[in-house]
Amino acid sequence: MSDRHLAFWPKTQPRHLSLPNTHLFYNAEVSAARYPDKPYLVFYDTPVTFGQFKDEAERIAGYLQNECGVKKGDRVLLYLQNSPQFVLAYYGILRADAVVVPVNPMNMTEELRHYVSDTGATVAFAPQDLMGHIAPLLDEGLRHIVAVSYGDYIRAGHDYPVPAYIAAPRAHFDLPGVIPWTDMLARGLRPGPMTAGPDDLAVMPYTSGTTGHPKGCMHTHRSVMYNAVAGMTWVGTQADSVLLSVLPFFHVTGMQGSMNTPLYAGATLVMLPRWDRDTAARLIQRYRVNGVQLISAMVVDLLSNPDITDYDLSSITRISGGGAAMPEAIAQKLNDMLGIPYVEGYGMSETMAATHLNPMQRPKKQCLGMPLYDVDSRVVDTQTLLEVPQGEAGEIIVSGPQVMQGYWNNPGATQDAFIERDGKRFLRTGDIAMIDEDGYFFMVDRLKRMINASGFKVWPAEVEALLYHHPAIREACIIAAPDEKRGETVKAVVVLKDAYRGEVSEQDIVDWAHANMAAYKSPRIVEFRDALPKSGSGKVMWREMQEQAMAAAVKN
Structure with missing residues (x-):
């Protein structure tokens, strides 16, 4: 294990991170108690306060338990774009002591069939515009679908374009088992006491499925909590932070950095369902956004906007992201325009987002960063699995509090994904990297x-x-x-x-x-x-x- 990075560890940061020994929904309860009238979500200028958020999430949990028969540990599909309904359903599922299964809304019926079959889910939250993809599965395991009209949470005036599928009026579905979101909330049902603990399953994102079917990554309340707390601590998110949330919540990067972390911190997130460079710039200016998570392609698009200088983006103090290395020329243009670096990190669905981040005060370009609190990360030979010398390329292996328990219903894949070293269980990431003389990790490429x-x-x-x-x-x-x-x-x-x-x-x-x-x-x-x-x-x-x-x- 290399410890060279500790020479550059931020002086304001602890080496060890103490995690709350609590259910994830407790974060919603705390923020609602502290800031009941403060906006947690802003969706096309319509706010949802922390108090309203907790109340509606509890009503969702009550419906799941009382009308859908959802029990502790049951899996529930969440098949939505970024929206208030996504966040509310996510925490409503957790409040019911069930397991969130976030699903990419680009998936079609055949792909959804695998999620239903593999998880055994009987309940799903789905948007009205995609009902045709998921409704056929009501006869194949699903028994209940909550139909979402995104426009139900746009109650304020706005002066920028809203996508047609967001603004569309509420549709009616004469299908058994399908209930509109608004009708669900109107029932006013309340859940029983929370019985799940930090080591129970909470969220199960699926891998991209590059070989065979996608695999569910089993995460507990504790492993999800780790990156919610670690992200807040590392980048300095505070209750008065305002974040632009545009990375998809069904993917762990957006889910953790742009959704779960702000709730834990009591911060406000201004959300977009999909990337739109002009609307994003307008929202940054209007709400004085200071933190933005963007993948490199979004930064490229933002800075290539010929009208970019028409917007006041001076409130931004942090732009971070990952997924692909930021081109050096674009990073330099960002620094020239806003005086801030692009801070990159590294993680995967199996680790519920970040295992490595660049320090805010000393980031390196096109760099994965350094291992976070309590994370042991090494670079090993792909054949012998022995550590390689500094500067040589090998596979990243990682052990830490955010690593998954294993793959759902797939003990063989779980066994193949882990190795033992020095009494620790390490995940084989399949990513090829090298460690420089300062202990920073640099991606070389995917193993295959x-x-x-x-x-x-x-x-x-x-x-x-x-x-x-x-x-x-x-x-x-x-x-x-x-x-x-x-x-x-x-x-x-x-x-x-x-x-x-x-x-x-x-x-x-x-x-x-x-x-x-x-x-x-x-x-x-x-x-x-x-x-x-x-x-x-x-x-x-x-x-x-x-x-x-x-x-x-x-x-x-």
Whole structure:
């Protein structure tokens, strides 16, 4: 275990983090008692106070227990966009001592069928615009669906566009087992006493399912509590903080940093269901937002807005995120404009968000940061699983309070995911990184994403970072393409900036890359696209493009 990072550990931070030995819903009770009339949520200028939030979450829990028969440990699907209803349902499920199963709203019926079957869920919260995807499952395990009309929580005037699916009037569904959200609340039912404790299951996010079906990551109240408290402590969130919440709540990064942490701290979150750079800038200006979580692609889009200087963004003191390394040129532009760095971190569904973060006072660019409180993280050889020397690449393994219990209904996958070292249980992350001389972790790439070109190892993340130095490139993704001579060759899928479309050719990018990086890693093939495919959490879906390239080669 490396402890070099301790020389740069923030002087204001403790080394050990004491966690509340409580149920997650207690955080809602505390904030409601302290700040009953203070807004917790702001949705298109309509506030939901902490007092209102606690009351409605309890009514949801009462309905789940009394009308749906939900018992301690039962799983409930939460299939919604960022909205007051998502947060209320999340805590209502917890208050019923049940387990939240957050589901990407981009999923279709077949994908939802796996969640219902795997979890045994009989209850789901779903939006009215996606009812056609989930209603067929009422005959396949589901018995109750709470239908959500997002517009029910927009009661104030607003002067910016609202997506049509958000503003749509409440729909009626003549389906057995389906009840409108407003009718559920109107029942005014109350739950029984909380009986779950910190070591009971609370939230079960599913992995992306890159091989086979997605797997449920079993998290307890304690492991979820860890990152809610750690995030607040590390970045300095306070009761008077105002945060812009736009990362999806169904994904652990947004769920923890933009939803659970503000509730624990008593802070206010201003939410957007989806990224919109103009509306985001307007909300930052209007509510004097000081903390923002954005993935790198969102920062790129925000700063490329030609009208960005029309907004007052001076209230922002922190922009943080992860998922993909921030291009150095964009990070510098952010620093030049706002005088703040982009603070990156690292985590995964299996760890309920962050295990590593950059210190706020000494962040490094394109860096995962250092292990958080009470986290033991190492870099090991992918074959021997022994620690590699400083500066060499290997797989990240991690042990800490936020690591999952295992995969739901999948003991084989659980066994494969963990190893024992020095009496500790370590999660194998499948991510390749190196530790620098200061003890900071730097991503090299995913274990299975390496390109082998004539025996040379090419790490796509490195090539992507280099491509961002080309003035015409807005986004880039590196994948492998079949090559008769090299086995695999390097292909770049590129989105050009608007001003360069029609002015720069694919061959221009190939020539520039060949002149600016080693020949073995330089892309031999370039494909222009209008946009890169992204998951609901905003990550570039490189595997999808990889599979398309391989399939095309087979056809040819």
